[in-house]
Amino acid sequence: MTIKHTSISRLEICRRFVASVRHSTELKLDVRRADETSVEVFMPFQEAIVGNPETRVLHGGAIFALMDQAGGLAGACAIYPEFEITPTIDMRVDHIRAPEVGYGVICHAECYRLSQHVVFVRMNVFEERHPENLVATGVATYMRMKLPGANEVVS
Amino acid sequence: MTDALRTLIQQCRDGERPYQALVERVPYANFLGIEVMAQGQELVFVLPKNETNVGNPTLPALHGGAVAGFMEQSAVIFLLLHMGEPRVPKTIDFTVDYLRAGHYKDTYAECRVTRLGRRVANVQIIAWQTRRSEPITIARAHFLLSEETAQEM
Numbered sequence: 001m002t003i004k005h006t007s008i009s010r011l012e013i014c015r016r017f018v019a020s021v022r023h024s025t026e027l028k029l030d031v032r033r034a035d036e037t038s039v040e041v042f043m044p045f046q047e048a049i050v051g052n053p054e055t056r057v058l059h060g061g062a063i064f065a066l067m068d069q070a071g072g073l074a075g076a077c078a079i080y081p082e083f084e085i086t087p088t089i090d091m092r093v094d095h096i097r098a099p100e101v102g103y104g105v106i107c108h109a110e111c112y113r114l115s116q117h118v119v120f121v122r123m124n125v126f127e128e129r130h131p132e133n134l135v136a137t138g139v140a141t142y143m144r145m146k147l148p149g150a151n152e153v154v155s
Numbered sequence: 156m157t158d159a160l161r162t163l164i165q166q167c168r169d170g171e172r173p174y175q176a177l178v179e180r181v182p183y184a185n186f187l188g189i190e191v192m193a194q195g196q197e198l199v200f201v202l203p204k205n206e207t208n209v210g211n212p213t214l215p216a217l218h219g220g221a222v223a224g225f226m227e228q229s230a231v232i233f234l235l236l237h238m239g240e241p242r243v244p245k246t247i248d249f250t251v252d253y254l255r256a257g258h259y260k261d262t263y264a265e266c267r268v269t270r271l272g273r274r275v276a277n278v279q280i281i282a283w284q285t286r287r288s289e290p291i292t293i294a295r296a297h298f299l300l301s302e303e304t305a306q307e308m
Contacts, residue, residue: 020212021209021210021211021212021218022206022207022208022209022210022212022218023207023208023209023210023217023218023220023221024210024218026186026207047182048182048183048185048186049182049183049186050181050182050183051181051182051183051228052181052243053180053181053182054157054160058183059181059182059183059224059227059228060224060227060246060249061183061187061220061221061223061224061225061227061228062183062220062224064220064223064224064227064249064251065218065219065220065221065223065224066220067220068218068219068220068223069218069220085211087211087216087219087253087256088219088251088253089252089253090250090251090252090253091219091223091250091251092248092249092250092251093248093249093250094247094248095245095246095247095248095249098245
């Protein structure tokens with residue numbers, strides 16, 4: 001069963017999808033841009049997701065969750081106007097530098113290859129105030145699940 | 156590393172404080188709801204079923220990022236307790252393989268230090284829900300072990 005959403009933009013689909021994911025709403029993820037194969041997702045600073053209580057730097061796990069979510073959205077953009085569930089197969093993150101304390105981070109995720117069964121994504125995370133500062137970089141693969149009823153998530 | 160943390164680690168090792176005290180000082184660990192179960196000196200980390208960690212609302216399934224964060228934090232605490240002279244582990248890289256759907260129920264994790272070098276540690280983490288022999292997620296990570304603050308990494 002194939003569901004088409006030509007009446008809804010990629011950005012709107014991404015935003016609806018994130019709104020349906022409880023953990024991502026807890027992280028206050030905000031989809032800022034969505035085009036043919038890539039997305040930009042912002043994660044604000046929250047005391048609750050601090051990893052080191054002495055330095056107040058964001059936890060690597062929260063950054064990982066942001067990247068995983070953004071990667072899935074990049075895949076959704078590439079699959080558009082169809083919508084599929086795409087569970088993560090694997091993901092690797094390199095933490096380049098600790099982000100500036102008290103500010104959020106922005107993840108750019110790009111689907112660089114969409115095969116019949118697998119979504120291939122690269123992502124980079126930058127500081128909110130200094131977007132030239134790379135915080136983390138990652139690569140992930142996702143499985144395309146052409147499930148009936150997948151549209152219920154976004155509609 | 157602050158003296159307060161060094162003291163806390165020693166108290167946990169000596170049984171004067173519960174291991175949970177190491178979790179509770181980390182805001183993100185509380186955000187996920189991580190718990191530590193100790194069987195003697197063997198540690199099993201628990202991510203209790205919690206609706207704030209849901210990723211797929213229709214299955215429902217846990218968010219892969221929440222499971223990964225749980226595994227990363229478990230490895231950090233495990234390392235803190237494993238090192239003779241504890242240093243703050245900072246994640247260099249983290250690699251996760253998702254093997255099965257993480258259902259909406261309690262998740263467990265165990266860690267193994269594959270190599271503890273002077274500056275870098277390699278840790279393997281396995282997470283399961285039903286039985287150990289059916290992991291939902293396996294991960295490996297490298298941590299930088301240094302005395303510096305995180306900003307100086």
